[in-house]
Amino acid sequence: MDLGLWPRVRKVYGDWGYRGLRGFLEALGLELEVVAHPYAGVRGVWVREGEEVPELPRVEGFKPLPKRWVVERTFAWLGRNRRLSKDYEQHPSVSEAWLYLGMLRLLVKRLARAA
Structure with a gap:
């Protein structure tokens, strides 16, 4: 895999x-x-055979995960664009272009508000 991009x-x-x-x-x-999550599921923890079951405290209520929250929020912002709310495209390059346009629109709106 080439990471040159x-x-x-x-x-x-x-x-x-x-x-x-x-x-x-x-x-x-x-x-x-x-x-x-600080716990792995509602019914228990899956571990491989021979592994020790970890001690995991339960957390009550909603607790956002640090990095996952950023990703989910970004997907929500992109989902506000009608074209990005569903995946209509057949080619990944077209989908990528629409993602760039959606983020560009978001950033331009923020810059305009700040000016």
Whole structure:
């Protein structure tokens, strides 16, 4: 995989399900930070055979996860654009272009408000 398009990328944030990619990303020179709830599910914790069950305190109420909250908020901002609310495009490059336009619109609106 060529990372020439993103030379400044050093860290990748992933959900709990992407833990298995840690070795692959390290081979590319990237660091994986897993963003997960302080507890793993409502019914209990899944562990592999032979592993010890961790002591996980339950947290009452809503508690946003630090990095995941930023990603979800960004997706919500992009979802306000009618064209980005659903994935209509057949080619990934067209979807990418619409994402750039959506973020550009958001940034221009912020700059106009600040001026």
